Amino acid sequence: MKPFLVPLLLSLSLAACTEVIRPDFKRLYQMSERNTEQPPVIGVPGLFGSKLRDRHNREEVWPGSAFNIVFSNYESIGLEIDPDTLLPKPSSLEAYAINEGALGRDFYGEIIKTLSRYGGYTRGEPGVPVKTKGPRYYLFPYDWRQDNVQTASQLDRLIEQIRRDYNDPALKIDIIAHSMGGLIVRYYLRYGTADVLDGNDFPTNHQGAQRVRRFIMLGTPNLGSVSSLHSLLKGYQVGLGSIPTEVLATMPSVYQLFPHPITDWLITAKGEPLDRDLFDREIWQRFQWSVFDPKVTRRIKSRFANPEQGEKYVMTLQRYFEKNLERARRFVWSLSIRVDDVPIRYVVFGGDCELTPARLLVEEVKGESVIRLYPSEISKPLPGVPYDTLMLEPGDGRVTKPSLL
Numbered sequence: 001m002k003p004f005l006v007p008l009l010l011s012l013s014l015a016a017c018t019e020v021i022r023p024d025f026k027r028l029y030q031m032s033e034r035n036t037e038q039p040p041v042i043g044v045p046g047l048f049g050s051k052l053r054d055r056h057n058r059e060e061v062w063p064g065s066a067f068n069i070v071f072s073n074y075e076s077i078g079l080e081i082d083p084d085t086l087l088p089k090p091s092s093l094e095a096y097a098i099n100e101g102a103l104g105r106d107f108y109g110e111i112i113k114t115l116s117r118y119g120g121y122t123r124g125e126p127g128v129p130v131k132t133k134g135p136r137y138y139l140f141p142y143d144w145r146q147d148n149v150q151t152a153s154q155l156d157r158l159i160e161q162i163r164r165d166y167n168d169p170a171l172k173i174d175i176i177a178h179s180m181g182g183l184i185v186r187y188y189l190r191y192g193t194a195d196v197l198d199g200n201d202f203p204t205n206h207q208g209a210q211r212v213r214r215f216i217m218l219g220t221p222n223l224g225s226v227s228s229l230h231s232l233l234k235g236y237q238v239g240l241g242s243i244p245t246e247v248l249a250t251m252p253s254v255y256q257l258f259p260h261p262i263t264d265w266l267i268t269a270k271g272e273p274l275d276r277d278l279f280d281r282e283i284w285q286r287f288q289w290s291v292f293d294p295k296v297t298r299r300i301k302s303r304f305a306n307p308e309q310g311e312k313y314v315m316t317l318q319r320y321f322e323k324n325l326e327r328a329r330r331f332v333w334s335l336s337i338r339v340d341d342v343p344i345r346y347v348v349f350g351g352d353c354e355l356t357p358a359r360l361l362v363e364e365v366k367g368e369s370v371i372r373l374y375p376s377e378i379s380k381p382l383p384g385v386p387y388d389t390l391m392l393e394p395g396d397g398r399v400t401k402p403s404l405l
Contacts, residue, residue, distance in 0.1 A: 038135045039174055039213055040124060040162055041115070043098070044155070045108060046179025046219075047253065050095040050141035052077060061093055063238075070239035078247040079145055083316045086323045088146065088250070095141040111176070112137070126161045138162060144180065145251040148331065149195050152188040152208070159211050172213040179399070180257060182220025186335050189215070189344065197330040202337055209342040216347040219396050221257060223403040224332060226265060226357040228257035229278075230373055232290050245290045246300050249321055255328035260336065263403075269363045269378065271385045279329035281322040287371055291317050350404040356395030358402075361387070 052062040062077055063069050079088040100109035115121040115137050124136035140158055142151045163171045177185045185208070192207025221228075232254060235242035248254050259265040264273040276283050285292045291300075291314070300317070301310030361372040365379060372378050375387035393400040 037133075039172055040135070040166070041121070041137045041174045041176060042140050042155075042158065042162075043108065043111065043137060044140045044142075044175060044177035044181035044185060045098055045144075046177075046181045047144050047257070049099050049108065049178065049181070050144055051097045051099050052093045052143065053096050054092055055094040056092065063099060071241060072238070073241045073247075074238065074243045075247055077145065077243070079250040081250060081316055081320050083312075086316075086320045088252070091143065091145075093143065095143045097141050098139045108178070112139075124162070124165070126158060126165065128165060130166050140181075142184075144253055147252040147327070148180070148184045148187060148256050149191075149197060151184050151253075152191070153193040155184065155188050156193050156208065156211075163211075172211060174214045174216075175212055176216045176218065177220065178218045179220060180253065182217040182222070183256065183335065185212075185215060185217075186220075186222075187331070189342070190339060191334070196334055197327050200330065202330075202334040204339050206340075206342055209344055212344055214345045214347065216349065217404075219350045219399050219404065220348070221399045221403045222335070222405070223263055224259035224265075225257050225399055225403065226259055226359060227398045228254060229259065229265075229360065230357060233371070233373070244296075244299070245293075246296055246317065249291050249317060252324050252327065255324045256331045258328055258332070259403075260332050261329070262336075264359060266360050266362065267390055269361065269380075269382055269385070271382075271387070271390050274362060279325045281318075281325060284321070284325075287369065289371075291321050348404060350399060350401065351396030352394035352401040354395060354397040355388070355392040356397055356400045357391065358393040358395075358400050359391050361391060 048062070051060055053060045062074065064072065068074075077093065079091060081087070082089050098108050098112075100112065116123070119135065121135045121137045124130070124138045126138065130136065138158065140155060142154055144151075159173055162173065163169055175185050188208035189212060190204045190206065190208070191202070192205055194203075194205060194207070196202045231243075232245055232248055235244050236248060258278055261277070261279070265278060266274040266276050268274055284290060288294065290296065297314050300314055301307065304310035304313065357373065361375075361378065362369050363372055363378055363380070364370075372391075375381075375391050378387060381387060393402065395401050395404070
């Protein structure tokens, strides 16, 4: 591994399960021979990792003020749906910066500080010609609500702009991607700007692989995340509230984080795997999950003055949900098919210090099938069944180690 990356990765990997050990980054860099000809680095955040603002009045909507973080349910960040095409309408929100931290919690600020303070990296701005030597880093804020294939095309535009700024059409980039950002980059490496999700064949072109030298994944859910299911079932907690499931359901990217079909994501109370197709609308209707939950549909309809409009929107949202399930199925498979070897070095980092959701459980209660998200929710656990081991696996709290690897 090249010296310039060592301190950055140590900052992420030396967070032990019981104690955080901070290396002396300055001395680590002093001990390493700097290579000023290092290629530029692009940082790609994950879900919720970019700030969103109103493109007209420039008011920040996500995450917004401390008051919003504590009390808002963020209904305003939901995407509008075209009922005819079942595609998101053009949004009035735009991504404009990386969400470095909020309410005292550091997200990406530490990585940026390590690159600049100890690695000697300076911030590069797309569109500004590079006239001096020295390593540079670029940030890639994007609208994380949108389809990941759409975001891959935006990443390509950034890379091509950096090539122009360096006046080097053959320049290769290093990429550091976190969580869902890693899935976006993996798609880009295989398919570039092509949308291959309209069919069941996934012809690779390695467009992105021709532009990237090294790719570092931080906590990327390569086999999906059961935690994403939790969010779509119960909402995503922010502060004292949560983003409702019907808002998350408008975001195509959320579906593309679901557990891969090859995983045993659902088990019975006996601990036996249940073969159910997560990407089939029928199972969501059967269990009355998310936008098929009567409580959720009533809540949606209550926001409309006209009952007919409310009913029409619910039907549109459910059809939109079904379409995104099928597209997400193809997305996860598009990253699974075997491809020819490409000359890119992959580096994977993640955590295995926190028990992380790995499976849902179906419990029969008074003749009805009830979904349990955590072992503590099981009303009548059977003796001898290791629910903690079956439902939780080592990970970082959102992504299990097996999914990462």
